[in-house]
Amino acid sequence: MSLPFVIIAIDGGAASGKSSTARALSERFNLLHVDTGSFYRAITAELVRRGIAPENLDALRAALAALALGTRVEGRAARMEIAGRTVDPAEIRSPAVNAAVSHFAAVPDVRAALLAYQRGQAGVARGHGFRGLVMEGRDIGSVIFPDADFRFFLHADPEERARRRALEGQQDSIAERDRLDTQRKTAPLAIPPGATAIDSTHLTLAQVVEKISVLVAVKIPPLPPAAA
Known part of the structure; x- marks a missing residue:
């Protein structure tokens, strides 16, 4: 008997795990791992490189309409391609992108431009023979895959998330990102109705993964240790 194709949605704020x-x-x-935050960062990096501001809607819409988006699968991770090239990981974590990404992500045209692309990652996962898709972001369980097999929302105290961000060498403001992400009109960051919320403040990564794995394993068994 063939195993079902499973979609796991994981939402949460910055540095929630x-x-x-x-x-x-x-x-x-x-599972194919899809970090939608990296998609928004890649788009932001491209728009910043072109000198387009999020409030310049005419220029923004023209740029979005012309973007040729693709996906490159590296190992078990999906990376966005723009006109056949992937954006340097260092560029999408740059101070300029950190400062701008939530502003671009709040623009409805940007979110609309990425909607079909994000949903299309399920087809990418199937085409590459994965057993499913695990997609993380801020509106996965509410907008992108509201009917996902599993929907989780990770959260942690702001102080703990700021500490984690600092350990990663990132300087973006957790409080400001939260404010922008939760207050935007289109697809705000919020716990989707029916999602399983997990407070990771005092949990290790292994403990969070185990909590989720126990539920997922009901539908598909984990890989043997040697194959994982």
Whole structure:
């Protein structure tokens, strides 16, 4: 009997543990890992490079309409391609992108431009033979995949998230990102109705992954340790 194709949605604010958790789950269950935050960062880096401001809607819309988006699968991770090239990881974590990404992400045209692309990652996962998809972001369980097999929302105290961000060498303001992400009119950051909320403040990564894995394993078994 063939296993079902599983979609896992993980939402949460900056430094809540989404990325580390999603990567661990992708390895444990052979899922394509999709970090939608990196998509918004890649788009932001491209728009910043072109000198386009988020409030310049005419220029922004023209640029979005002309973007040729693709996906490159590296290991178990999906990376966005823009006109056939992937954006340097250092560029999408630059201070300029850190300062601008939430402003671009709040523009409805930007979110609309990425909606079909993000949903299309399920097809990418199927095409590459993965057993499912684990997608992380801020509106995955509410907008992108509201009918996902599993929907989780990770959160932690602001002080703990700021500490984690500092350990990563990132300087963006957690409080400001939270304010922009929760107050935007289109797809604000919020716990989707029916999602499982996990407070990761006092949990290790292994403990968070185990909490989720126990639920996911009901539908698909984890890979043997040697294959994970």
